[in-house]
Amino acid sequence: MEKLDEVLVRAKQDLSCVNNKEGLGSFYQNYLGKNGKVTELMKQMKDIPNEEKKSFGMAINNLKQELQSLMNEKEKEFAKKKIQDRIDNTKFVDLTIPSNKKRGSLHPITILQEKLIDIFLSMGFTVEDGQEIETEYNNFEAVNIPKNHPARDMQDTFYLDNGQVLKTHTSAAQNRIMKKYGAPLKAIFPGRCFRNEELDASHENTFFQIEGMMIDKDVSVANLIYFMKEMLTNVFGKQINVRLRPGFFPFVEPGFELDISCPYCDGKGCRVCKHSGWIELCPCGMIHPNVLKMGGIDPEQYQGFAFGLGFSRLAMMDFDITEIRLLNSGNIKALSQAKIK
Ligand code: PHE
DSSP states (O other): OOHHHHHHHHHHHHHOOOOOOHHHHHHHHHSSSSTOHHHHHHGGGGOOOOHHHHHHHHHHHHHHHHHHHHHHHHHHHHHHHHHHHHHOOOOOOOOTTOOOOOOOOOOOOHHHHHHHHHHHTTTTEEEEOOOOOOOHHHGGGGOOOTTOOTHHTOOOOBBBBOOOOOOOSSGGGGHHHHHHHSSSSEEEEEEEEOOOOOOBBBOEEEEEEEEEEEEEEEHHHHHHHHHHHHHHHHHHHHHEEEEEEEEOOTTEEEEEEEEEEOTTTSSSSOOTTTTEEEEEEEEEEEEOHHHHHTOOOOTOOOOEEEEEEEEEHHHHHTTOOOTHHHHHHHHHHHHSSSOOO
């Protein structure tokens, strides 16, 4: 029994010097392995008098258990140390340090689109999705531009093999929306449009428009002006004057170009308005009776206005962007030119 105590004391001493897994392996071999000290002691069992066998056996078992649990503790210690070492050797990023990089934001077009949608929703308009690939019928015929009409030249686009086109204007959805809702209706439909353009700082082959339509009994140009002014006041945060000049679009009669008094110089003349005090913003007009008819609406009973706001241009003004191609570039450095408020 004394020997057992001695073994335990020695074992504790040895274990305190063990500082890695291999050391733990040899410790096991030295004590509990085939020729280990404890195993040797068990072999002496046969020399023990019968009446002491039981207590000796129990003592040896206790010793084995004790050594085993000491080893387990050591193992846990190693595991902990391994984690601590990894923590000590890892370079952590401190997420709380203020960054010197520019913060991300939504794209200027997206910001503006959401703003316009909110404004029109608050005035009772429904928001519809247009599609980017359209039938020739919807893009041209249904808005009063039959085949061979010269207006098609102004809106040359990309034709697909199946005869469909990448839509040249959001007006392409007018017919579908009239058929979907019938009259009366108040809807806007923002979307991406495509044209075969000579590219320059203010012309792109891909651009964004937001179309609006209101159809009801007794709708007049006065309603058109009212809604446009409301929208502009909300966008620019101040009263904006508008003027209408005649403009030709086969799907409106009369058709207009809506100009706004320059919001930057309040009409006095500046770089943005090219010193004229006015900025051309949005083609619009009263929906042509043919267009209503093709949409299944009786022009004898209903009238409506439509507008096609090019909001690439509005975004350029709103965010001080000088080059339209930046809007599609996806180049964050270039887009950061935009003064996002
Ligand atoms: N669809 C026309 C264009 O893109 C704009 C427009 C829309 C004009 C609605 C009048 C009414 O050129």
